[in-house]
Amino acid sequence: MDAATPLPTILFVDDEPNILSSLRRLFRGQGYRILTADSGAAGLELLRQQAVDLVISDMRMPIMSGAQFLEAVRSEWPGTMRLLLTGYADVQSILDAINRGEIYRYITKPWDDNDIQLIVRHTLERQRLQHEKQRLELLTHTQNEALKALNASLEDKVRQRTADLSKAHDGLLCFNAKLKTNFLLSIKVFSNLIEMRGGGLAGHALRVADLARKLAVRLDCDDATVQDVFVAAMLHNIGQIGLSDELLALPQTAMSGEQLGQYRKHPVRAEQLLMPLDELRGAALLVRAHQERFDGTGYPDQLAALAIPLGARILALASDYDKLQIGMMMPKKLRPEEARAAVLHSRGKRYDPAVVDAFVQMLDAALVPVREPAHATVVVPVAAVQPGMTLAKDLVLPDGSLLLSADHVLDAGLVRQIINYEKTLLHPLRLTVYHD
Structure with missing residues (x-):
């Protein structure tokens, strides 16, 4: 991540100290700034003091339940993503949290470490894409207004x-x-x-x-x-x-x-x-x-x-x-x-x-007419790309921009870059390469 880009901030809210400690240890060193609060009221106070990208709240807490807390977060900070952590199978309570707090996902206790890390990563990526979508919509609106004025002229x-x-x-x-x-x-x-x-x-x-x-x-x-x-x-x-x-x-x-x-x-x-x-x-x-x-x-x-x-x-x-x-x-x-x-x-x-x-x-x-059979080509997903393959066609992104030109020989470093780049896209990439 660019040094100028702030780390995503995650706030964990739970009345059990051991749960907060476990979550802090799990996400330590994962590229996030971690905040914790032992109650809904404490969580709201933290939110008033600093920007938070994602809130993960326990359902059962004294005084203010997770549903009530997340509802308050939705009302005051609608841009903050919300996840619910629940340790019991009370469907009505979960539905209540979804309806009142408009949570993105809920996670059951005990959680699987890999699953919760993946959910958090996907949630923050969804938030980033939403922000980018809003930025592009604003830019498109500005450009459209300029083009309308140009056409009128x-x-x-x-x-x-x-x-x-x-x-x-x-x-x-x-x-x-x-x-x-x-x-x-x-x-x-x-x-x-x-x-x-x-x-x-x-x-x-x-x-x-x-x-x-x-x-x-x-x-x-x-x-x-x-x-x-x-x-x-x-x-x-x-x-x-x-x-x-x-x-x-x-x-x-x-x-x-x-x-x-x-x-x-x-x-x-x-x-x-x-x-x-x-x-x-x-x-x-x-x-x-x-x-x-x-x-x-x-x-x-x-x-x-x-x-x-x-x-x-x-x-x-x-x-x-x-x-x-x-x-x-x-x-x-x-x-x-x-x-x-x-x-x-x-x-x-x-x-x-x-x-x-x-x-x-x-x-x-x-x-010049082709006297020998042309090289066969095959379309492969990014996961199947191997070092040494040669692009048969330009690799073009969904928006029409050129990522790599045809006849480019892929080395191990480029393969890793393409795999990482695909993770930032909404749709998977497919490459046309020569087939021996």
Whole structure:
């Protein structure tokens, strides 16, 4: 657990000292902060003094029963999870506690140590998921309200629409610090916001990200560089958020000098947006440089050859290849073979020859008929994953984010990480691996 994250606090309430001592010993060293109280009144006093995540109360206690105590906890601290500890089979009393205290689970005495530890862990995990759900619902509501305002602004004049988007651009700078703790969600929000602008960009970022990632893998980039290339590709157009709809709809070859000068500022704007987030600084450098040319005539810094980061050289080719096909660079849309020819024509001028060669090899490999039986694949649950297995497909989380890329060889450390990560999810993961 992160040193900055406070330990979950558990309060045990029981009028029997030996029971409290047993519970304290059982949960000592388990990563919790333990509090105890010998009566309901003492438990309530502790709750008034400090925050508690989970309360476990005995049913039979003098003066104030467990049901009465848990009812008071539910009333004053509804966010605190509640468990009932009962040593007798009085169904009506248990039902009373459930109805009045709205307990999550009840545990019978004598308890099984493994069972009670598992129940506590699951209870605290449920509380964490509830808090995360509330946070995401609030974030989604905020984003939906912003999108409603953006859609309404589309009916206004161009000047008003541009002004509204400029305000949204300024707002994104303010939100960067808050989005720092939610890296993947930040990427989705930014990328989707850009593609809502229209101009034929729908799906562009995802197609570019997929092609750029494959090129980075083919060029033997390390995992960190592959990740930066993928993220940069998803966000490479974020600097265009302040540009007008008319300008975005124009192919670059149809722009006037003034329009082209305004358009060419977007890599620098994008870098300014992404730099405040530590996790995005590598991608920000690639986004700034993705309009540089291998011959040194690009922008904004006129870098040439190997002075341009490799990730930016990859991103430049991947982005242009897709834009040529959707009509964002030339007045007409090119067929895939025409876009490929245009890329080859600019080898050594616009694009790095090594990147172009890898690109051509990748396209040619996709056209070669399979002469031998393809490697068989099998879908396995996380529990069946073994070191040495190779991913046949990207490992994608339920929210659509990439966890591991295809062709990744799993070692013992990665297997342990995947197992531990799955425990934080609501649904089990399944991996597609090659089968010998």
